[in-house]
Amino acid sequence: MQPGTSTNATVLDSATRERTRVLLLFSLSGRLRPRDTALGALVDRYDYGRFAPHLMTSQDVLPLPVLDERVAPRRLRLPHGDHGLGLASLRILVVTTPRGDAALVVDCAFAGETTAGDLAVWLASTCFDRERIELDDRPILQTLAAQLGGRPLALGQNVHQLVFPGGRLQRELLSADEARKAILLNEIVYRGRMPWNPATPYDASLAPHVRNHGLTLSALGRGVSVQTGWAPHVENGLALVAVGMISALSVLQRTRLAAFAMMKANEQALTDSPTEIRSLISRLSAGVNELQLDLAFGVEAYVDSLLIPEMVTEAFQSSLGDALGIRDSLENSARMVERLTSVISTRSAALDAELAERDDRRDRTVSGLVAAATLIALPPTLLLAFFGVNGTNVDDQRSILDLRAYGTAYALAWLPFVVLVVIGWVLLRRVSTRSGSLLPAPDDAFAPVPPPRSPSGNRRP
Structure with missing residues (x-):
C-alpha cells in the first residue's frame, strides 16, 4: 500500500505495509x-522522498553501489530452508564507502503473512549461518564476486537486520498491549534466542529499546531493528543510516587490530642501524596516518546526523550507535592512535638526539686527530730536510728509499703517525658503540598503567 497522504496531498512519514520487508546488512x-560504474549514486537507487536533497548534497560521502541486481527469489537458498517464509521479491546490492569499506545489502520482501516466531528463526538462520547462504547453488559471495570481475569478497564480523513488519504482524505490534508487544519484540530482536517471561521482573538491560509514536513503533538491539509503520522513503533512509553505522563499526575493529599490530612491531624491533630505525619510524608513521584517516572519514563521517539532519533518522542513529557502542569505541580507538603517535614521535626524537650526540663525538674525535696529525707533521719534515742536506750520515750512493740504510730514520718519523691512526680508529669505534642500542627494548617492569575511565552510561542491547 502506498504511503498515506493528508488532505493537501503531502506525503506522510507513516504508512501501512502489506508485506513484511527485511534488509540484511553484512x-x-x-x-x-x-x-566508476553506470549505477550512479546510492541516492539514485532508492526513493528517499524528502530526505533526497540532504543526500544529494552529501553524495560524495555516502557509500557507492558497485553492484545492484534484482534477483528471482528461487535463486536464493538458505542453509535450513525458508522456514515457511517465501519471498516475493529479492534485491542484492554491494556498496562501498569512499575509503573502500564494503557492505552487502540483501533486500527481501515476503510473499505471505509472517509471524514473530517464524521471522525470528529466519533471522537467526541468515545471521548465524550466513556463510552458508547460496545464490545459484554457490556461496552467495562467490556468485557476486564473479559479477564484480573476480574481486574476492569475504564476510566480516558485523551483521544488522532491519525488519519492517507488514500485514497482520504490523497491526498486532501497533495495537497489542504492552505485555504482548514486549513478547513479540523480544522474540524478533533477539532472534528467538532469549525468551522473555512477562511474569519475571523487568530488566531494562535486556529489553529492546522501544519508541512508540502511536502510528509508528521502533525497537532495536545490537543485531536487529524493528521499524513499524514507516513510509518507504523513511525505511530507505533508516537503511542508509544502518549501512553507515555497520561500515563504521567494521572500520573501528580494523583500526583497533592495526593499532595493536603497529604497537607489536614497535616493541619487537631491535636494531642498531639508523637506516633501519628510520625505515621503521617511517612505516609506523604512514600506518598511523591511515588510521587517522579511517577514523575521520570511515567512522566520524557516519555517526552524526549531518548526512540526514532529520529527527526521525537522528533518533534511530543515536539509538543504534548506543546499541553498537560506536561512540565509546571511537573515543577509545582515537585515544589509542593518539598515544601511538606520541610513542612514534618520542622514538623519532630520541633517535635524532642520539644520532646528533654520536655525530658530535665523532666530530670532536676527528678534530683532535687532525690537530695531533698537524703536530706530528714536524718529524717527517725534519726527516726530509735530513735527506736534503749533505750530512755525514747520508750516503749519496744510496737511495733514500733504502730501508736497510735508513730504516731507523723512517721508523722514528712514521711510528708516531701510525700509532695516532690506530688510536683514532679505536676512539671512533668507541664513539659508535658507546651509547649501546639505538632502539632498546621496552622496560616491562615500569610500564605505566593509565587511570580507569569513568563509564559513559549503560549500553543498550
Missing part, C-alpha cells in the same frame, strides 16, 4: 575501492 572484510 559487513565485508578487506577493501573494495569504488570505481
Whole structure:
C-alpha cells in the first residue's frame, strides 16, 4: 500500500505495509575501492522522498553501489530452508564507502503473512549461518564476486537486520498491549534466542529499546531493528543510516587490530642501524596516518546526523550507535592512535638526539686527530730536510728509499703517525658503540598503567 497522504496531498512519514520487508546488512572484510560504474549514486537507487536533497548534497560521502541486481527469489537458498517464509521479491546490492569499506545489502520482501516466531528463526538462520547462504547453488559471495570481475569478497564480523513488519504482524505490534508487544519484540530482536517471561521482573538491560509514536513503533538491539509503520522513503533512509553505522563499526575493529599490530612491531624491533630505525619510524608513521584517516572519514563521517539532519533518522542513529557502542569505541580507538603517535614521535626524537650526540663525538674525535696529525707533521719534515742536506750520515750512493740504510730514520718519523691512526680508529669505534642500542627494548617492569575511565552510561542491547 502506498504511503498515506493528508488532505493537501503531502506525503506522510507513516504508512501501512502489506508485506513484511527485511534488509540484511553484512559487513565485508578487506577493501573494495569504488570505481566508476553506470549505477550512479546510492541516492539514485532508492526513493528517499524528502530526505533526497540532504543526500544529494552529501553524495560524495555516502557509500557507492558497485553492484545492484534484482534477483528471482528461487535463486536464493538458505542453509535450513525458508522456514515457511517465501519471498516475493529479492534485491542484492554491494556498496562501498569512499575509503573502500564494503557492505552487502540483501533486500527481501515476503510473499505471505509472517509471524514473530517464524521471522525470528529466519533471522537467526541468515545471521548465524550466513556463510552458508547460496545464490545459484554457490556461496552467495562467490556468485557476486564473479559479477564484480573476480574481486574476492569475504564476510566480516558485523551483521544488522532491519525488519519492517507488514500485514497482520504490523497491526498486532501497533495495537497489542504492552505485555504482548514486549513478547513479540523480544522474540524478533533477539532472534528467538532469549525468551522473555512477562511474569519475571523487568530488566531494562535486556529489553529492546522501544519508541512508540502511536502510528509508528521502533525497537532495536545490537543485531536487529524493528521499524513499524514507516513510509518507504523513511525505511530507505533508516537503511542508509544502518549501512553507515555497520561500515563504521567494521572500520573501528580494523583500526583497533592495526593499532595493536603497529604497537607489536614497535616493541619487537631491535636494531642498531639508523637506516633501519628510520625505515621503521617511517612505516609506523604512514600506518598511523591511515588510521587517522579511517577514523575521520570511515567512522566520524557516519555517526552524526549531518548526512540526514532529520529527527526521525537522528533518533534511530543515536539509538543504534548506543546499541553498537560506536561512540565509546571511537573515543577509545582515537585515544589509542593518539598515544601511538606520541610513542612514534618520542622514538623519532630520541633517535635524532642520539644520532646528533654520536655525530658530535665523532666530530670532536676527528678534530683532535687532525690537530695531533698537524703536530706530528714536524718529524717527517725534519726527516726530509735530513735527506736534503749533505750530512755525514747520508750516503749519496744510496737511495733514500733504502730501508736497510735508513730504516731507523723512517721508523722514528712514521711510528708516531701510525700509532695516532690506530688510536683514532679505536676512539671512533668507541664513539659508535658507546651509547649501546639505538632502539632498546621496552622496560616491562615500569610500564605505566593509565587511570580507569569513568563509564559513559549503560549500553543498550
